[in-house]
Amino acid sequence: MHPNPKPSPTIRHITFDCTGEPYELAHFGAEFMDHPISDIDKPGDDEVLVELPDGAPGLLFVRVEEAKTTKNRIHFDLGPTGRTRAEEVERAVSLGAHVLTDRTLPNGRGWVVMADPEGNEFCIERGELG
Structure with missing residues (x-):
């Protein structure tokens, strides 16, 4: 791996769209990954973050209106x-x-x-x- 002298973006969050309650899906993510939901997030919030360790991108669960209709591309x-x-x-x-x-x-x-x-x-x- 070689250093990149140019500024580049970093991945801060991996975001999951939720048509239901983001806190519930975040709870699944937190339990599965064995890491906590952010202390500032609570049921009913439109965005809920699962914090991962060591600078890894967090898992962000966001309420959306439209349902998933096809296979994930990523x-x-x-x-x-x-x-x-x-x-x-x-x-x-x-x-x-x-x-x-x-x-x-x-x-x-x-x-x-x-x-x-x-x-x-x-x-x-x-x-x-x-």
């Missing part, structure tokens, strides 16, 4: 830490997500395509524990 690929892929999928389901497609291969590679309670897709890949 999504997260998440790798489990301290859990297997199957355990992470089970945990996500227990928090309100659902499995869209299981693309796990016989050799253990691959991923599981999931959707959060608002239908935003994300994938869970194989982690160091399988």
Whole structure:
């Protein structure tokens, strides 16, 4: 990696549109990512932030009027830490997500395509524990 002498933007937030209650979807995100909702955000707010550590972009949940109508063009690929892929999928389901497609291969590679309670897709890949 080489230094870039030109000023460049930084990613401050990754934003999720919510037709329902942003605080509820933020609660899902906070539980799934094991990080807190911002202390200043509360139920009923139009914007709710999940704070991630070490300068990582926060997850911002914003109320919108229009519903999602097609597949996401960008999504997260998440790798489990301290859990297997199957355990992470089970945990996500227990928090309100659902499995869209299981693309796990016989050799253990691959991923599981999931959707959060608002239908935003994300994938869970194989982690160091399988």
